[in-house]
Structures are given as C-alpha cells and as structure tokens.
Amino acid sequence: MDSLFNYINKYASTLMSEEDFEVIQRHFIQKRIRKKQYLLAEGEICKYFAFIVKGAMRKYCIDEKGVEHTVDLYIENWWAGDRESFVMSTPSAYNIDAWEDCEVLLISREDTLKLCQQCPAFNELLLKLDERNNIATQKRITSSISFTAEKRYQRFVQDHPYFVQRFPQHIIASYLGITKDTLSRVRKKALSK
Amino acid sequence: MDSLFNYINKYASTLMSEEDFEVIQRHFIQKRIRKKQYLLAEGEICKYFAFIVKGAMRKYCIDEKGVEHTVDLYIENWWAGDRESFVMSTPSAYNIDAWEDCEVLLISREDTLKLCQQCPAFNELLLKLDERNNIATQKRITSSISFTAEKRYQRFVQDHPYFVQRFPQHIIASYLGITKDTLSRVRKKALSK
DNA sequence: CGATTCTTTGAAAACAGTCAATCTGTGTGG
DNA sequence: CCACACAGATTGACTGTTTTCAAAGAATCG
Numbered sequence: 001m002d003s004l005f006n007y008i009n010k011y012a013s014t015l016m017s018e019e020d021f022e023v024i025q026r027h028f029i030q031k032r033i034r035k036k037q038y039l040l041a042e043g044e045i046c047k048y049f050a051f052i053v054k055g056a057m058r059k060y061c062i063d064e065k066g067v068e069h070t071v072d073l074y075i076e077n078w079w080a081g082d083r084e085s086f087v088m089s090t091p092s093a094y095n096i097d098a099w100e101d102c103e104v105l106l107i108s109r110e111d112t113l114k115l116c117q118q119c120p121a122f123n124e125l126l127l128k129l130d131e132r133n134n135i136a137t138q139k140r141i142t143s144s145i146s147f148t149a150e151k152r153y154q155r156f157v158q159d160h161p162y163f164v165q166r167f168p169q170h171i172i173a174s175y176l177g178i179t180k181d182t183l184s185r186v187r188k189k190a191l192s193k
Numbered sequence: 194m195d196s197l198f199n200y201i202n203k204y205a206s207t208l209m210s211e212e213d214f215e216v217i218q219r220h221f222i223q224k225r226i227r228k229k230q231y232l233l234a235e236g237e238i239c240k241y242f243a244f245i246v247k248g249a250m251r252k253y254c255i256d257e258k259g260v261e262h263t264v265d266l267y268i269e270n271w272w273a274g275d276r277e278s279f280v281m282s283t284p285s286a287y288n289i290d291a292w293e294d295c296e297v298l299l300i301s302r303e304d305t306l307k308l309c310q311q312c313p314a315f316n317e318l319l320l321k322l323d324e325r326n327n328i329a330t331q332k333r334i335t336s337s338i339s340f341t342a343e344k345r346y347q348r349f350v351q352d353h354p355y356f357v358q359r360f361p362q363h364i365i366a367s368y369l370g371i372t373k374d375t376l377s378r379v380r381k382k383a384l385s386k
Numbered sequence: 387c388g389a390t391t392c393t394t395t396g397a398a399a400a401c402a403g404t405c406a407a408t409c410t411g412t413g414t415g416g
Numbered sequence: 417c418c419a420c421a422c423a424g425a426t427t428g429a430c431t432g433t434t435t436t437c438a439a440a441g442a443a444t445c446g
Contacts, residue, residue: 145370
C-alpha cells in the first residue's frame with residue numbers, strides 16, 4: 001500500500017490525514033498477477049482498475065487477422081484498465097496481461113466514486129491523473145500522425161527509456177504501430193549513423 | 194451561456210442551483226473568434242480553455258518541413274485548448290484557429306480550479322469530460338496503430354459524420370495521418386465497391 | 387469573371403509489410 | 417555439461433501501400 005500513498009501524496013496538493021489513509025486503504029484489494037495471466041480479457045467487463053505496485057503489464061487488442069496490437073504499456077506507479085468498459089460497464093475490446101509478475105491494488109468503479117466523494121485528496125488525484133493521461137495521449141496521437149516510424153521510435157526511446165529496458169522489441173514495434181521487422185531495420189539504420 | 198448550462202446539466206448527475214449558475218457564469222468570458230483567427234498560436238501559453246457555443250475549430254502543429262498536422266477538430270459543445278500548456282504554463286506546440294466563425298466561452302486555469310472547489314457539479318463535469326476524452330483518444334490510438342488508411346477513414350465517417358460535413362477532405366486526411374492524395378484515392382476505391 | 391481553395395489524377399520513388407529462413411541468447415531437463 | 421526447446425532479433429527478396437510532386441479539374445466566393 002505504501003507505494004500508493006506515496007503516489008497520492010505526490011499528486012495531491014494537500015497532504016492526507018490518517019483517516020483518509022484508512023478510508024482509501026479499505027477500498028483497495030491487494031492481488032498478485034503472475035506473468036502471462038490476465039487482469040482483463042476481451043469480452044469481459046473491466047470491474048477493477050489496477051494500480052501497479054510492482055511489475056509490468058500490457059494492454060492489447062487482436063484484429064481480424066489475429067495480429068496483436070499493443071495499445072498501452074504499464075509499469076510501477078501506473079494505472080491499468082479499460083476506461084470505457086470500466087465506466088460504461090460494456091464488454092472490453094482489450095486484453096490486459098502481466099508481462100512480468102505483478103503486485104497490484106484493485107479498486108472497483110463504485111468505490112472510486114465513493115472515494116471521490118469522501119476524500120478530496122483522492123478526487124484531486126483522479127483529476128490530475130486524467131490530466132496527465134490526456135496530455136500523454138495527445139502527444140502520442142501527434143507523434144503517430146506526424147512522424148515516420150523512425151522518428152516515432154526515436155521519440156519513444158527518449159520519452160520512455162524504462163519501457164525499452166523492460167519490453168522486447170516486437171512489443172514496442174506493435175506499440176508504435178509498425179512490425180517487428182521494420183523496427184529491426186530502423187534500429188540498424190540508426191546505429192550506422 | 195445557455196448552451197453551456199445545458200451541457201453541464203447533461204453531464205452532471207445533480208442539477209445545479211440558481212446560485213451555481215451565477216457563480217459559473219461569472220468565471221467565463223464570452224468571445225467571438227472569426228474564421229482563420231487564432232485561439233492559440235504555437236509558442237504561446239494557453240491561458241484559456243474554450244467552450245464552443247457555435248462554430249468549428251481545429252488544432253494542428255507544423256513539422257520541420259512546414260506540413261500541418263491536424264491533431265483535433267472541434268465543433269459546438271466541445272472544449273478547445275492545449276491541456277499541457279494550460280496546466281503547466283509552458284509554450285504550446287500547437288495552433289488552434291477558427292475554421293468557421295465562432296462564439297466561445299473562455300475560462301482560465303485559476304478559475305477552473307476555483308470552480309472545482311466551489312461547485313461540485315462543475316467538478317463532476319470536468320471528471321466526466323476527461324473520462325470521455327480519455328476514452329475517445331484511446332480509441333483513436335487503437336485505430337491509428339491497428340488499421341490501414343482505408344479502415345481508419347471508414348471508422349471516422351461512421352463515428353464523426355458531423356466532422357465530415359464541416360471540414361474539407363484535406364483537413365480530415367491530415368487528422369487521419371495520411372495525405373489528401375491518399376484520402377482521395379481511398380474514397381474513390383470505396384465508391385467503386 | 388478572376389482568385390482562391392479544394393479535389394483528383396498519373397507516374398515515380400520512398401516506405402512499410404509479409405513470409406520464410408537464420409541467428410542469438412536463455413533456460414530446462416536429461 | 418550438453419542437447420534441446422523457446423522466445424526474440426535479424427535479414428533478404430518480394431509485394432503492397434503511401435508519399436511526392438506537378439498538373440489539371442471542380443467548386444466556391446467576392
């Protein structure tokens with residue numbers, strides 16, 4: 001739980017009371033998810049959002065040809081889940097599985113709403129989180145419509161070195177919207193410069 | 194102002210009091226922006242977010258070759274602005290200009306935060322807004338990494354027919370991350386089916 | 387009508403995807 | 417310690433898609 005509290009204190013402007021800590025703690029469920037196991041499978045409803053205490057996960061969808069497309073990557077101190085399914089209680093189009101053994105803290109939609117009411121610091125946290133998320137996805141969209149594969153990879157390495165260390169190239173290629181073969185060639189070209 | 198209040202009532206779960214209306218109203222600035230004029234120019238800090246009462250705007254950036262990349266399109270009942278610049282007070286990488294004559298309601302960052310404190314309905318509105326935004330951008334990313342130009346355009350027409358009516362093809366092409374030439378050919382191919 | 391903006395088209399070039407084979411490193415069990 | 421399987425990375429030859437550039441056709445507006 002500690003890492004969640006550190007995280008909240010980092011993002012909220014006012015420090016939380018002991019009481020707040022207690023309330024928040026009660027609404028989260030601790031869980032371990034082993035490598036290759038699922039937090040969410042396509043077709044399921046995303047009942048919980050997961051705060052990642054330890055480990056790495058990825059979100060992906062599968063197209064009609066059976067090809068996986070990595071939509072998001074997550075490591076410690078990030079939130080994993082499908083917002084659409086979580087909020088609207090609709091079947092998810094995504095899979096989220098553990099790339100490394102994970103420790104996560106789960107919270108349900110109802111508890112999220114309750115905590116927002118009861119605890120201003122938590123409400124503030126969610127606002128900031130969405131803010132950050134919006135900023136990040138905006139950048140990713142800009143990158144994907146503006147740049148070639150080569151530049152997208154350059155930027156990715158710059159902006160997310162921690163992902164480069166922890167996920168294999170074919171996953172990163174998929175995240176960037178290119179094939180593993182193309183990424184391999186892009187890297188080779190970059191080396192020779 | 195009416196359209197803003199309708200909008201808020203639509204998204205907030207609790208109806209607002211007369212008092213709330215007053216408070217909110219005081220924090221917005223009415224403005225007209227004529228076609229081709231800027232709400233935000235690259236390098237400026239985004240001082241205001243704009244709720245669009247009437248008209249259409251677009252957000253774009255310009256790459257080193259001078260090519261414009263349309264990052265977002267906005268029409269009535271949407272919010273236009275650069276979140277990153279707005280929140281962090283950093284120079285924006287984007288331009289936002291009016292594609293049609295616009296009437297907008299502007300609000301500053303400070304007033305946004307104030308209103309969140311003072312008025313729960315407004316706070317709730319922002320949460321839902323970000324939620325919606327996150328869901329929409331997630332879909333756009335999935336689309337851009339998973340689909341070919343042709344499918345992206347199909348989906349776009351399906352999901353955003355109102356944009357197709359109000360923006361020319363070369364803007365939509367840019368939004369989809371393809372050239373106007375390619376979009377023209379994609380459309381031709383689709384017709385012949 | 388003239389000016390501007392938008393769209394279409396053709397041909398060549400650049401770019402990215404596909405598929406299959408090979409190479410690399412890692413870890414497991416005999 | 418070796419043999420093997422397994423997951424990942426690289427490469428070549430080929431195919432297909434998208435861009436580029438320039439030119440020509442609509443459409444719109446004052």
